[in-house]
Amino acid sequence: MTMRGSSAAVVQLLRVARANGIIINRTKLAKLLYLADLEAVGNENAPGSGVEWRWRHYGPYSNTLQEVESDLELAGIVGASETINFFGGKEVRLSLTTDAPEVEIDENFAAIVERVVAEKGRFTATQLRDLTYQTPPMLEAQKLGRREVRLDLTGGEPLPDLEPALRKLRAVARGMPALEDDVGAVGDLSEEIDSLSELRKEATDEMLDGG
Template identity: 25%
Template sequence: MSLKQPHVAAARIVQDAGGELVGRTRLQKVAFLMQLAGFDKSFSFEYRHYGPYSEDLSQAMDIAVLLGPVDEVERVADWGGRYSIYSLTGEVPGVDYDADRSSFVQEAKKIDAVELELAATAAYLFEVEGIGKIYPGNPWEETARRKPTKVVGGRLAKAAQAYENLRKIKTVNPLPELPPLGQSI
């Protein structure tokens, strides 16, 4: 389902997350995975340095913060970068509760931010760019090639497991089945 007011769709993600969502990158990746799962088609995504990204979603969240019902608090991370904490300040107008959608979002938001980024990137490379689906290769290996500093410490395997766990959740459309690590078409 696509909402006519993108800022309402952005606020709904925070609502489905239980009223709070930490991180702009997490917001982007959760929204992309929601789209793959068939819960929403409100935003278009393209590949950027941090994986799937939607400028439409970024702008919609800015409007949701400006008009309500979302509040954004910016904090400085230990490593010096900035991150946002989004929280609901009121009801999201015209949005029906969907238990499956909410369950999916709440599970996705629990995934480590870097592992979520890796999982969403692999899914994007498979589903949108066709790596391992139409074109030769493996989306996990391509993710590792594009993000070598983020896959250290077994994070790629953890991301693959987290993605498989999301695939087990009831969705409108099943998340795509990605080739296992080390297996290419």
């Protein structure tokens, strides 16, 4: 099985951490991937994690990471174990359960992940959280004083949030009766609306690539 996209980024980070004897929990995984994406964008490359970062969960986070974790756990690739950390708090630690999962990942981003984990992987979750709060995207988000905003990894103001409007459009499209002379039109419209999320990602990548 070959991992791609967000799954590949998570597996790559866990693989590097294991090779260096570094313990990774959910918070550290999110913050280290965010820092890797930030460095990639700073090098005028596209972010490699494939997730959308928002200000939540004590700093930058993406709910996609929980979905990826669940998928990898079901596939028997990642194990999640709840434990008590040094400070007496509960945490969920993540680790690979297989020897060498195959990943398809950009070489430059893979190198960035290795560097970020080597330099910051031994930081505590709290230290990583505090560090991410000092990054330009988070500083801009904090100026608004409103959580859940989409972070602009280039350091600009938080990005417009189109998802609420997209959800409304999907609901309208699915609730429309099918027309006799255009059977399937509602389904096609719903699919087109769903495709906007991918178009947004492509537009962002083009912007970062200078296209």
